[in-house]
Every structure is written in structure tokens, then in C-alpha cells.
Amino acid sequence: MAKDDITKSFKFIGTRPNRPDGFEKVTGRAKYGADISAVGMLHGAVLRSPYAHARIKSINFEKAAKLDGVKAIITRDDFPKDREGEPLKLLENTIAGEIAYYDGHAIAAVAATSVFTAKEALKEIEVEYEVLPHVIDVDDAMKPDAPIVRENAGDFSVPEGSSPNVASYIEFGRGDIANGFDKADIVKSGLFKTEAAHQGYIEPHACMAQLDHNGQGEMWVCTQGHWYIRQMCSEVLGLEASKLCVTPSEIGGGFGGKTTIFIEPLALALSKKSGGRPVKIVMSRSEVLRATGPTASASMDVKIGMTKDGYLTAGCVEFRMQGGAFGGSPVSEALQCAFASYNMDAVHHIGFDVLANRPRAAAYRAPGSPMAAFAVESLIDEMCTDLNLDPIDVRLKNAVAEGSKSSYGPKFKKIGLIETLEATKEHPNYSIELGVNQGRGVAAGYWMNHGGETSVSVSLAEDGSVNVSVGTPDIGGSRASIALMTAETYGIPYDSVRVNILETGALGFNEPTHGSRATLASGKAVYEAANQTIAEMCRRVAKKWQIDPDAVYWENGYAKPAGPNAGDFSPISIKQIASEMDQTGGPIAGHHEASIRGVGHSFGVHIADVEVDPETGRVTVLRYLVAQDAGRAVHPSYVEGQFQGGAVQGIGWALNEEYVYGEDGCLQNAAFLDYRIPVASDLPNIDTLIVEVPNPDHPFGVRGVGETGIAPPLPALANAVAAATKVRLRSLPMSPTKVLKALKTGNDGC
Amino acid sequence: MAVNVYLWASLRKFTNDKDILKIEATTIGELVSVLRRDFPGLKPFLDSGISFAINGELSNPNSNETIPDEAEIYIMQKLKGG
Numbered sequence: 001m002a003k004d005d006i007t008k009s010f011k012f013i014g015t016r017p018n019r020p021d022g023f024e025k026v027t028g029r030a031k032y033g034a035d036i037s038a039v040g041m042l043h044g045a046v047l048r049s050p051y052a053h054a055r056i057k058s059i060n061f062e063k064a065a066k067l068d069g070v071k072a073i074i075t076r077d078d079f080p081k082d083r084e085g086e087p088l089k090l091l092e093n094t095i096a097g098e099i100a101y102y103d104g105h106a107i108a109a110v111a112a113t114s115v116f117t118a119k120e121a122l123k124e125i126e127v128e129y130e131v132l133p134h135v136i137d138v139d140d141a142m143k144p145d146a147p148i149v150r151e152n153a154g155d156f157s158v159p160e161g162s163s164p165n166v167a168s169y170i171e172f173g174r175g176d177i178a179n180g181f182d183k184a185d186i187v188k189s190g191l192f193k194t195e196a197a198h199q200g201y202i203e204p205h206a207c208m209a210q211l212d213h214n215g216q217g218e219m220w221v222c223t224q225g226h227w228y229i230r231q232m233c234s235e236v237l238g239l240e241a242s243k244l245c246v247t248p249s250e251i252g253g254g255f256g257g258k259t260t261i262f263i264e265p266l267a268l269a270l271s272k273k274s275g276g277r278p279v280k281i282v283m284s285r286s287e288v289l290r291a292t293g294p295t296a297s298a299s300m301d302v303k304i305g306m307t308k309d310g311y312l313t314a315g316c317v318e319f320r321m322q323g324g325a326f327g328g329s330p331v332s333e334a335l336q337c338a339f340a341s342y343n344m345d346a347v348h349h350i351g352f353d354v355l356a357n358r359p360r361a362a363a364y365r366a367p368g369s370p371m372a373a374f375a376v377e378s379l380i381d382e383m384c385t386d387l388n389l390d391p392i393d394v395r396l397k398n399a400v401a402e403g404s405k406s407s408y409g410p411k412f413k414k415i416g417l418i419e420t421l422e423a424t425k426e427h428p429n430y431s432i433e434l435g436v437n438q439g440r441g442v443a444a445g446y447w448m449n450h451g452g453e454t455s456v457s458v459s460l461a462e463d464g465s466v467n468v469s470v471g472t473p474d475i476g477g478s479r480a481s482i483a484l485m486t487a488e489t490y491g492i493p494y495d496s497v498r499v500n501i502l503e504t505g506a507l508g509f510n511e512p513t514h515g516s517r518a519t520l521a522s523g524k525a526v527y528e529a530a531n532q533t534i535a536e537m538c539r540r541v542a543k544k545w546q547i548d549p550d551a552v553y554w555e556n557g558y559a560k561p562a563g564p565n566a567g568d569f570s571p572i573s574i575k576q577i578a579s580e581m582d583q584t585g586g587p588i589a590g591h592h593e594a595s596i597r598g599v600g601h602s603f604g605v606h607i608a609d610v611e612v613d614p615e616t617g618r619v620t621v622l623r624y625l626v627a628q629d630a631g632r633a634v635h636p637s638y639v640e641g642q643f644q645g646g647a648v649q650g651i652g653w654a655l656n657e658e659y660v661y662g663e664d665g666c667l668q669n670a671a672f673l674d675y676r677i678p679v680a681s682d683l684p685n686i687d688t689l690i691v692e693v694p695n696p697d698h699p700f701g702v703r704g705v706g707e708t709g710i711a712p713p714l715p716a717l718a719n720a721v722a723a724a725t726k727v728r729l730r731s732l733p734m735s736p737t738k739v740l741k742a743l744k745t746g747n748d749g750c
Numbered sequence: 751m752a753v754n755v756y757l758w759a760s761l762r763k764f765t766n767d768k769d770i771l772k773i774e775a776t777t778i779g780e781l782v783s784v785l786r787r788d789f790p791g792l793k794p795f796l797d798s799g800i801s802f803a804i805n806g807e808l809s810n811p812n813s814n815e816t817i818p819d820e821a822e823i824y825i826m827q828k829l830k831g832g
Contacts (some may be wrong), residue, residue, distance in 0.1 A: 156794040157760050170827075172758035172769075199832075256832025332827045365832035409756055409824040410803035448808060450831045515831025595810040697807075707832055 011556075012487045013700055016637045017494045020479050021250070030250045033206030033222025034282045041208065042071055042111040044270050044281035045118035046263065047125050048291060049100035049107055052134035052357040052665025053147065056098060056127060059108060064124035069117035072274035073125070075108045079269065080238045087235035089326045093360045094236060094265050100129070101149065101325035102357050103666040104290030111270040111279045134357040134665035138322035139299050141165040141356045149325050149355040167327035168353040170335060172408065173316075175346030180314025184305025188383055191301055192375035193731040193750055194714070195658035196322075198294040199364050200649070200677045203252025205292060208280040209267035216243045217271070221264060224254040224473055225512020230504045232261045233268055244268075247503040248473045255649070256363030259512045262292050289670040293362020294659060296321040296329035300375040302338075306383045310394040314346040315339050315407075317375065321353060321368070324360035329353045333448075334368030337711070338376050339407035340446040341417060341603060342398040347407045357665055363514060366447040366707035370650060370714050374732065377443040377715030382728060391442040391719070392425045395605070416629030416693030417444070417603035423691050424605040424627040438611045438622065439724025445604045445711025449704040450515025451596030455508030456522055458486070458529040459589035460537075462582075464575030465496040466530075470522045471510030473501055476645075476706055477638030478518035484634050485523045485700055489530040491556035492574060508593045516704030519634060520695075521596040527699045532590030537577045540584045545569050598697025602704060604628035606647065606712035610720040617740030619655055619721060621682075626712075627689035631703030636690060639705050644686040646709020652678040653710075654717040658733050751776045753821045755785070764791030778802065779813030781823070799828035 024030040061073045076097045083091050095106045108125055112118040133147035140146055142163045149165050157169045181187050203222055211217035217239070223229050226246040234241040251258065263281040270279040283292070299320045305313040317338050323329030331351035339347050384391045399417045406412055421444070424430065434440060457469045468486050472478060483497040490497075511517070534554045541559040542549040551566035552559050558571035581588055609622040626643040633639040656676045660669045669675045694701025714732060722728045727742045730750040742748040755771040762769050771789075775781035785792050801810055803824040804817060810828070817823065 155798075156764075156791070169760055170758060171760035256830075259831075328830075330830055333830060336826075363830045363832040367830050367832050408826070410808070410822070411806040413806055448829065450829050451809060453810065512831075515829055517831065595812055597807060597809050599808050 010488055011491070012484045012494055013632060013634050014636060015484070016635060017480070019477065020483060020499065021474065032203055032252055033249045036208045036220040036249060037280065038208065038278040041278040041280055042113060042270070042274055043115045043118050044109055044111050044267055044279045045115065045122050046106050046266060046281070046287070047108045047122045048287070049096065049103060049105040050666070051100060051129055051131050052103050052136070053132040054100045054129040055132060056096060056100060056107065057130055058128045060126040061108065064110060064121040067117060067121050067124065069113040070110060070121045071113065071277065072111040072270045073108060073121070074266065074269045074273055078273060079236065083236065090232055090261060091236045093326050094261060102359050104287065104359060106266065106291065109266045109270055111274050135165070136356055136358060136661045136665055138297055138320050138354050138356060141322060141354050142320060142352070149357060153327065153355055165355040166352050167323070167355050170332050170351040171349065173348035177314050177316060177346045177348050180346030181305040183307070183313040185308040186383055186386060187303065187305045188379055189301065189303035190379055190730055191299070191750055192378060193300070194298045194371045194374055195732060196294045196297040196358065197364065197653045197657045198289055198675065199253070199255035199257035201253030201255060201257060204283040204285060204288045205258070205262055206282040207264050207267050208278050209264065209271050210276060210278040211268045211272040212276045213272065215239050217268060219244065219246045219264065219268065220249055221246060222249045222251050222258065224251065224258040224475060224514055225510070226504055227471065227509050228259055228512050229261060229264055233265050236261070236265045237268060245503055245505045248501060251473050251475055254475050255365045256367060256514060257293055259514050260293060260362055285672060286670040289675055290667050291359055293360055295364035295367065296323050296361045298371040300371065302375045302379050304379050304383065306387070308387055310387065310389045310397050312342050312344050312398045315344055316348045318350040319372070322356040322358065323353050324358045325355055326360040327353050327355060328361045330363065330368030334372040336408040336448065337369040337446050338372040341395070341400060341444045342407070343400055343404050344407060365646060365649060365710040369445060369447055369711040370653065373443060373445045373711040374714035374718065377712070378718050378730065381441065381715065381719040381722070392421055395444055396421050412601055414693065414696050415601050415603060416691055419693050420603055420605050420627050420629050420691045423689055424607060424625070427625055427627065427689055429607050429609070429623055429625040429687060432609070434609065437614060437724055438609065439720045439722065441608045441716040441719030441723060443606055443712040443715035443719060445708050447516065447602050447708040447711065449520065449599045449602050450517045451521050451599050452511035452515060452517050453509050454521045454525045454596050455510055455593040456525040456529050457507065457589060457591040458526060458533055459587065460533055460578050460581065462578055464573065464578040465498070466490060466492065468497060468499045468526055469502045469507060470499060470526065471502060471507045472513045472518040472522045475513050476642055477635055478513065478522060480638060481519040481634040482523050482526055486526055486530055488700070489527055490534070490574060516602065516706040520599070520698060520702045520704045523700065523702060524596055524598065524698055525592040525594060528592040529590035533588050536588050537574065540577060541572050598695065600631045600695030600698060600703035602629060602708040604708040604712055606716040608713065608716040608720040610717065610724055612721060612724045612739060614743060617736035617743065619717070619734055619739060621651060621684055623684050623687065625687045625689060626709055627691060628705065628708055629691045629693050629703065630705045631695040631698065632692055632701030633690045634700060634702060639690055640688040642705045643688045643709045646707065647686050647713050648678055648683060650710045650713025651683065651717065654714045654732055654734060656733050656735060751819050753781065753817050753823055755781065756822065756824045761792065761795060765789050776816060777813065778811055778815045778817060781817065782813070801826055801828045
């Protein structure tokens with residue numbers, strides 16, 4: 001589609017109809033992971049390691065097995081012993097073998113006739129441990145005398161002589177770094193640190209699984225990607241993938257944390273061992289925090305050169321990120337995002353994925369980008385302050401645009417960073433006068449977005465309404481946006497479209513709803529599938545009119561003759577065509593399968609105003625603005641919701657949230673009372689500014705909006721606190737204790 | 751048909767210290783085969799889950815996809831999204 005076509009006015013795109021899942025959710029009718037049950041269902045519970053690192057010398061479950069109501073107990077012995085590579089890591093993280101690698105690591109699991117009985121049985125399982133030395137901090141893990149988390153864990157990329165806890169190594173860059181720094185009028189460097197944070201989704205992990213002795217099974221699960229669940233469970237358990245049918249429930253948040261497996265193979269194994277009875281496992285909040293996948297903690301060195309008029313001349317980063325006991329930190333993505341917003345001739349990136357005795361990191365909203373933004377955008381802000389330069393003007397001078405070579409290599413196509421910066425500068429929030437102890441911070445952020453493997457189908461109902469079938473669970477409004485794009489394609493009302501999320505047997509492989517891809521990728525695929533059905537409807541009408549199919553075109557829900565030469569025919573509606581399907585050739589349906597191309601890169605700019613209480617160190621967010629290029633906001637309310645949600649999670653990460661470990665290596669704040677995510681009373685209204693620079697490679701200009709919004713809050717708030725206090729905090733979270741200490745000493749010790 | 755393949759510097763140890771390779775290939779599948787044949791040390795990287803940027807467009811590998819002559823191709827780790 002030509003670029004001009006996607007800047008035209010739409011009939012449905014850009015409107016704000018009611019969400020299709022709203023009624024079910026506010027009335028409690030929607031079924032989430034824990035809401036599923038079945039006849040004969042058992043309840044599962046998981047015994048977890050109380051140690052950060054321990055050898056499992058023996059497990060005795062004789063007493064537990066004798067309890068009335070206990071139907072199955074599993075340990076690692078009940079899983080295949082020939083796994084290797086990534087399936088072995090998944091299995092190891094799902095249930096410990098000889099070694100428990102972190103506090104909360106699963107040791108055994110029980111299925112019983114009630115939750116109470118299952119939990120009582122856990123108390124009767126006797127495990128003999130030999131406690132081993134542990135390491136929690138990423139920098140400690142890289143020291144020469146650090147305890148080794150897992151022997152020989154480094155992959156092909158790790159340079160000789162590295163710490164045995166380095167799992168992988170990445171290095172890339174371009175340009176003459178030394179020359180770049182020589183050109184600068186000011187060169188600054190700094191060490192920045194962020195702690196691990198959890199996605200904090202409100203719905204804990206839950207699933208119900210059934211597996212027969214012959215390897216045929218079913219699962220109902222709360223997940224962002226049920227094909228991933230099928231693939232991973234099949235690999236871990238040695239099942240044939242097509243024999244396992246996985247159905248997603250509604251989902252109460254995921255943010256990347258529900259793109260992998262934790263309890264799912266345990267439920268399947270318990271079901272098989274109990275003779276094929278369905279087994280449901282629901283995690284507690286404590287289990288979610290101890291034993292699922294938070295994001296990595298990070299230790300980051302940054303060095304940047306800038307001319308006195310604000311041009312960036314060179315940048316270097318070395319990021320060390322711990323991804324838990326099995327690796328998997330987002331260090332690669334973090335490096336790609338670090339300088340992605342800026343034109344720089346000389347950049348150099350080094351990254352280490354480091355093991356520690358913590359749960360394996362999972363994806364978290366724009367994985368890696370928030371940490372990178374915190375380090376780079378904080379240092380740029382320090383330089384702007386030193387040189388008395390406007391932070392938005394500096395970013396405008398250096399902003400990437402169409403044709404710019406990204407800091408990680410590929411050239412950008414049409415992007416909207418400059419438009420977003422300009423819109424931010426014009427916003428009233430940027431000129432509101434501030435008071436005593438108040439400060440303003442600005443920061444930019446980037447996420448590359450993702451297309452991914454996608455399979456959809458579209459079918460015409462007999463009354464002319466349309467069923468759309470997708471495989472991307474609806475986390476943030478994709479049912480509404482896909483329905484709007486479908487309505488736009490056909491020219492039929494939004495209410496005449498129903499979008500269904502199907503199980504794994506009904507469509508080809510779909511990647512999860514991750515990478516901000518659901519609206520972009522499923523929407524693009526649905527557009528293609530819908531156009532197949534439109535072509536078929538035009539063919540059938542052409543046959544009826546006895547004219548060439550090319551002489552029929554589609555507009556606003558009607559097949560019409562293409563012009564006077566095509567003949568004098570009255571338009572035929574989709575309703576009429578649908579009602580005659582059985583007489584004109586049978587059902588009309590379309591489908592599309594592809595690795596979706598045409599990803600649109602996403603940039604955002606945030607402004608945070610804060611007030612810092614010098615007596616307590618408390619940071620109050622006074623006002624907050626999110627500006628972001630959405631490409632095209634298909635359903636603006638959902639887009640605004642994504643912007644606000646990203647900002648709120650970033651605010652929590654910046655000010656409150658952190659994994660706190662004791663000397664024993666055990667997590668000390670495994671509950672929402674102690675792991676404090678922001679609640680409504682902690683926050684101002686989050687103002688939003690939707691910038692629309694359409695993605696030329698998407699039929700409706702969509703870029704994907706879900707993730708970028710979490711990157712700028714970390715540095716925007718750090719920059720605001722620095723402006724308010726004249727003290728720079730280089731480590732997160734900026735809790736009252738840390739802020740107060742920094743006010744007294746002049747820094748946060750980082 | 752030749753394309754320019756850009757590899758991250760940390761992979762130079764497998765490619766005779768080069769991070770830009772001129773490869774004769776018309777499809778992604780051919781390109782990966784040539785890389786495997788000529789630089790066997792890259793195998794674990796190529797097997798680890800990769801994505802491509804072909805003339806600036808990010809995508810998953812599609813072995814039958816035709817590559818434009820003189821295309822600029824970056825091979826990167828497969829993205830983890832949240």
C-alpha cells in the first residue's frame with residue numbers, strides 16, 4: 001500500500017468503541033487461569049527450596065504418599081533424563097535435579113483431592129540438603145573468587161579467561177571511538193545500577209493439565225503464548241507437540257513474564273502419574289515472586305562525549321546483567337537500545353549475561369531497554385546540566401530519523417522520534433513553573449518492536465457478520481484493535497466482528513503476544529485474510545452478474561460494478577452474499593500465515609515533575625507526560641492505556657520496586673506488602689500525547705505501542721530528582737532511605 | 751549475487767577476525783549454508799536463535815527468501831519481547 005493511502009481518514013480506525021471483553025470482565029464472567037475446573041480434577045502444590053544454593057542429597061515422600069487424598073507425587077526422577085540444550089535448562093528451572101539453584105526452586109510436587117491436602121503433603125516430604133555457597137549480586141558473581149553457580153555454563157561467545165559465571169558475551173560497535181572522544185568538549189562516565197524488578201501482573205500463574213499414558217493431553221493455562229507453552233512442555237516432557245492441545249484463558253497481565261513455563265510441566269507430569277486425572281496448579285503471590293521470571297539486575301558503565309553545543313560524538317557502554325541461574329538476561333536487547341535514539345559516528349557496546357543464584361530472568365516489557373535508558377539518558381542529562389543546554393534541544397540535535405544508521409547497525413525506515421520530541425517540547429507540561437524542592441526530568445526511550453510467526457483465519461457467518469480467529473492472547477486490547485481493522489477492511493460495523501483467540505490445534509504456530517506485536521502482526525495477517533474473502537465474494541458476485549471478476553470491486557460492505565463498462569448492477573451487500581453462500585460454492589473463509597514483516601520502530605519521550613521531601617527523602621510524582629509515536633492509534637483509549645501502564649511500571653521500578661535478598665541468599669520481600677508496586681494513590685494522572693507517524697509497511701500504519709513506555713520513566717525520574725535536589729542518584733530504586741542518604745552525603749554511593 | 755553480512759564483533763573470532771563478510775548467496779537459506787560451511791565456529795550462534803535485518807527490515811529467518819544483490823544484512827540474536 002502506498003504511503004499516502006495510510007494517512008487517509010478512516011471510518012473505524014481511530015475511534016473508541018466499547019471493548020469486546022468489557023462486560024465479561026466487569027461482571028466476573030471472564031474465565032482466568034484459576035477459574036477452570038473439570039470433573040475428577042486434582043489440586044497440585046509445589047515444594048520449593050528454602051536455600052539459595054544446595055545439593056539435594058535425598059527426597060523421602062513415603063509419609064506424604066500415605067496421606068488420604070494424595071494421588072501423585074513427582075520429583076525430577078519423573079522427567080526424561082536425556083534432555084540437553086535449552087530444553088534441559090527449561091527442565092532444570094522447572095524442577096531441580098541434583099542441585100537447587102535458588103530460593104524457591106521447585107523440588108517436588110503433589111497432586112491431591114484438595115488444595116489443603118496437597119499442601120499438608122508438602123510438609124511431610126523430607127528433603128536432605130547440603131547447603132552450598134551462593135552469589136546474588138551481578139558484580140560479585142564476576143569476581144575471581146565468586147561461588148560457581150553452574151559449571152561450564154558459558155557458551156561459545158564467552159572470551160577465554162572470563163568468570164565461570166559469564167553465560168554469554170556480546171560486543172559490537174562502529175567508528176573511531178578515541179577520535180570521537182577527542183572531538184568532544186566534555187566527556188563524562190559513570191556506573192549505574194538497577195535492581196531486579198518483577199512484572200507484577202495481578203493474576204498469578206495458573207493452569208489445569210491432563211495427560212494420558214499415551215502422551216495425549218490438554219492444558220488450560222494463563223499465558224501470553226500457548227504455542228510456546230506447547231513447544232516447551234513437549235520438549236521438556238518428550239511429547240509429540242501435536243498431541244498436546246493448549247487453550248489460553250483470559251489473562252490478568254503478563255508483560256513478558258508469561259512467555260515461558262514454570263508450573264505447566266509439573267501439572268502435566270502429575271496428571272500422567274495420577275492416571276490421567278486433570279490437575280490444577282495455582283501459584284501464590286509468594287511463589288510468583290520467588291520462582292517465576294523477574295527481569296535482570298544490572299550494573300552498567302557508560303561513557304559519552306558531547307560538544308559544547310550538544311552534539312554527541314562518541315559513546316561506550318559495558319553492561320553486566322544477571323539473568324538467574326540459567327542465564328537469559330536481556331543484555332543483547334539492552335545494548336541495542338542503549339544509543340538507538342541518537343546519531344553517533346562512534347559507538348562501542350560490550351555485554352555480559354551473568355549467572356547468579358536467583359530465578360531465571362524472563363522478559364519484562366521492552367526487555368533491557370529501561371536499564372539501558374536509565375544509564376544513558378541519565379548521563380546525557382548530567383551533560384546537559386553541565387553545559388546548561390535544554391535536554392529536548394540536545395535530543396533533537398542528535399535524534400535519528402528515516403535513513404539514519406542505528407547504533408546497532410541497520411538503517412531506520414520511517415520513524416517518528418523528531419516529531420515526538422517536537423510535540424513534547426510544545427506540550428504545556430514542559431513550561432509549567434516549578435516550586436521549591438521540585439524538579440523536572442526528560443528522557444527518551446526506544447523499542448524495536450517485533451513481527452513474528454503468525455497464523456490467523458477469517459470466516460463469514462451466514463448473516464454477514466465476521467469471525468476472526470487469532471492465536472495472540474488479548475492482554476492489552478488486541479481484540480478491539482483487530483476488530484476495528486477488520487471492520488475497516490470490510491466496511492462493516494465494529495459490532496459485526498467477533499475476534500476469538502483459538503487453541504493450538506486450530507491454527508498454525510503463533511508466537512506469543514510479546515514484542516508489542518499482537519496488533520501489528522495479527523492485524524496485518526487478518527487484513528490479508530479478510531482480503532482473500534473479499535476477493536472470493538467479488539468472484540461470486542461477478543459470476544452472478546456474468547462479468548469478469550476484475551470488473552467487481554469492494555466498498556463499504558458492498559460488491560459493486562467497477563464502472564459503467566462493467567454493467568448496470570445494483571451493489572450487493574455482504575449480508576446478501578453471506579446468505580447465499582450455500583448456493584454459490586459453500587463457506588467463505590480466508591487465512592494467512594507468515595513471519596510478519598514491516599515492523600515499525602517505536603520511540604517515546606517522557607517528562608516527569610517531582611517533589612522531593614528533604615526531611616523524609618520521599619519522592620512525589622507531581623505530573624507525568626508520556627509522548628510516543630504510535631504509528632497509527634487504532635483504538636486510542638487502549639493506546640493511552642498502554643502508555644500509562646508502561647509509565648506506571650517504570651515509576652514503580654524507579655522509586656520503589658526491588659528484589660531484596662538476605663545474607664542467606666533468600667528473597668526477603670516475597671509479597672506485595674513488601675514488594676511495593678505503585679497503587680493509584682501513589683500516582684498523578686498520567687498525561688498522554690499520541691504522535692502518529694504511520695508505519696509505511698503496515699496496512700493501517702501500526703507500529704506497536706506496548707513496550708516503549710516503560711523505558712523513559714527510570715531516567716526521567718532520576719533526572720527530575722537530580723533537578724530537584726542537585727544530587728544525582730545512579731542506582732535504583734530511589735527509595736526514601738536512599739534519597740535521604742544521598743541528600744546527606746551528596747551521592748548514592750554508586 | 752553477493753551480499754554484505756555484518757556480524758557483531760564478538761563473533762570475529764570465528765570469522766578470521768572479520769565482522770563484515772562478502773557472501774555469494776541469493777536466499778537466506780543459501781547465506782546460512784555458506785556461513786556454516788566457511789565458518790564452522792559460527793554454528794552454535796546460528797543455532798541459538800537468530801533474526802535478520804535485511805536492508806534495515808527486521809525479520810525472522812525465512813530460508814527461501816530472496817535477498818537483493820548487495821543487500822546489507824545484519825544477523826542478530828532473536829528478540830525477546832515482553
